[in-house]
Amino acid sequence: xxHLDMSEGYVVIALGDKYIQLAKxxxxxxRQNGDDRPVHIVTEDMIDKDNDKYRDCDVPNERFNCYPxxxxxxxxxxxxxILIDADVLCIGDTQHVWDMxxxxxxxxxxxxxxxxxxxxxxxxxxxxxxxxxxxxRIHGAFVYLxxxxxxxxxxxxxxxxxxxxxxxxxTEDVKSRHHRLSRSDQVIYALGYGKFxxxxxxLMETPIMTHILTANHANPPHDRINFKNLTGPKLDNPxxxxxxxxxxxxSTPESxxx
Numbered sequence: 001x002x003h004l005d006m007s008e009g010y011v012v013i014a015l016g017d018k019y020i021q022l023a024k025x026x027x028x029x030x031r032q033n034g035d036d037r038p039v040h041i042v043t044e045d046m047i048d049k050d051n052d053k054y055r056d057c058d059v060p061n062e063r064f065n066c067y068p069x070x071x072x073x074x075x076x077x078x079x080x081x082i083l084i085d086a087d088v089l090c091i092g093d094t095q096h097v098w099d100m101x102x103x104x105x106x107x108x109x110x111x112x113x114x115x116x117x118x119x120x121x122x123x124x125x126x127x128x129x130x131x132x133x134x135x136x137r138i139h140g141a142f143v144y145l146x147x148x149x150x151x152x153x154x155x156x157x158x159x160x161x162x163x164x165x166x167x168x169x170x171t172e173d174v175k176s177r178h179h180r181l182s183r184s185d186q187v188i189y190a191l192g193y194g195k196f197x198x199x200x201x202x203l204m205e206t207p208i209m210t211h212i213l214t215a216n217h218a219n220p221p222h223d224r225i226n227f228k229n230l231t232g233p234k235l236d237n238p239x240x241x242x243x244x245x246x247x248x249x250x251s252t253p254e255s256x257x258x
Contacts, residue, residue: 009038009078022086029090061182069185083143096237107149112200113137126171135194140186158192204232209241
């Protein structure tokens with residue numbers, strides 16, 4: 001599959017040498033699967049640190065993950081952008097993913113769950129009861145953004161109101177129980193989706209990305225999505241990407257980096 005439309009491309013945030021190498025690995029797997037779309041790698045020198053929001057970052061996860069992901073609008077150099085985590089590999093044809101993203105109506109699209117779940121100790125229900133809107137559950141490894149239809153009010157709200165008043169909008173101190181004692185881009189985007197009437201595509205039912213947690217998981221192609229202990233229904237198209245987060249974390253026993 002050759003594709004030279006420069007209006008479409010990938011954005012990968014890679015702050016540090018390890019993540020730059022992961023981003024290059026991701027690009028290599030795109031080419032191996034016939035996707036010639038450009039990859040815009042966002043490095044640390046591109047991050048605007050001279051502002052109150054960055055100075056309000058308390059921990060590394062906020063500086064190097066949450067903050068830059070929430071500022072995707074600043075790195076969206078294409079008309080049609082897919083922000084994808086550096087610890088993702090392409091494992092199949094991507095054309096159906098781009099077709100789906102371009103044909104849906106929202107300017108931004110995450111994967112997630114539309115229904116209320118027990119996510120974050122009932123966060124969705126608590127926000128609905130106190131603030132009057134229901135956030136969906138959001139996963140942050142893949143985001144589509146259409147630049148010409150971007151809602152500046154949405155990004156201003158998540159980057160300012162939700163950032164500085166995180167505990168207020170979450171209804172409680174969820175930061176203290178985060179595994180990295182951090183604000184969460186997934187939670188903030190979920191709040192923004194609820195506030196602005198947006199919905200994710202269903203993570204388990206849309207053939208975008210599976211999650212490989214151990215080296216024993218089956219090799220691609222994948223016709224179903226695995227997420228933690230869940231396995232989704234058989235899909236019409238093979239899954240395009242694999243998130244192999246734990247295998248790229250040095251603390252994981254099976255990590256490739258050990």
